[in-house]
Amino acid sequence: GAGVSQSPSNKVTEKGKDVELRCDPISGHTALYWYRQSLGQGLEFLIYFQGNSAPDKSGLPSDRFSAERTGGSVSTLTIQRTQQEDSAVYLCASSFEGGPYEQYFGPGTRLTVT
Amino acid sequence: AQRVTQPEKLLSVFKGAPVELKCNYSYSGSPELFWYVQYSRQRLQLLLRHISRESIKGFTADLNKGETSFHLKKPFAQEEDSAMYYCALSSPGAQKLVFGQGTRLTINP
Incomplete structure (x- = not known):
């Protein structure tokens, strides 16, 4: 089937x-993750969803960042009042369940704040 | 605190030579360790994980709890191995991956 998809790409x-x-996970994957990949910071965890709930939001850098997941499927990451330091590639991943299972990554959204 | 360190940002070896990408971690318990790879213009994908004890594309990695290391090795590098490699850790009961900074491997012909 189709892999994880993300929009927009840029x-x-x-x-x-x-x-x-936006992130569309692989169908049937209950776990969904957001990461951020920025120059000098590597890959940073932002938030984890199990179903529609987010038991781990520890990586969200500020209250300008929020995310939701509906229907146990699509997730949206919202950044309010963007700052230049928010420029990065935002990656979404999904897995069959939470835990040490393989995470399947999407192609990412490259965000540039001017 | 959980931390993954990949000391080499860049690594360049010749085709046919052995390659070792270093990964050290900081975690007091028994973590799950992974290697993820990102080839040019492709998405990040799992290469191997220590619990599987498998060899993928000729790569192996052994978890050394004494040295808290999970180095990735391949005896004979191939040009198609050129990519960005990330070591990652997941602690029991947690779901997130903690990634190292990554090593860009270049295999020269």
Whole structure:
């Protein structure tokens, strides 16, 4: 079947604007993760969903960042009042269950804040 | 605190030579260790994990709890091995992956 998909693939926004990034996980995967890949910071965990609930939000860098998941499927990561330091590639991954299972990654959304 | 360290940002070896990508971790318990790889213009994908004790594309990795290391090795490098390699850790009961900074491996012809 299809892999994890993310949209948009690229997003350029002005500082101060809000952005929404979308992730469609692999069908049947109950666990969903958001990571951020930025220069000098490597890959950082942001948030984990099991079904529609988010038991681990420890990686969200500030209250400008939020995420939700509906129907146990699609997830949206929202960044409010974007800052230049938010520029990064945002990766979504899904797995069959939470835990040490293989995580399947999407192609990422490259966010550029000007 | 959980931490994964990949000391080499860049590694360049010749085709046919052995390659070793280093990974050290900081965790007091028994973590799950993984190697993920990202080839040019492809998405990040799992290469191997220590619980599987398998060899993928000729690569192996042994968990050394005494040295807290999980180095990735291949006896004879091939040009198609050129990629970005990430070592990652998952602690029992947790779901997130903690990644190292990554090593860009280049195999020269």
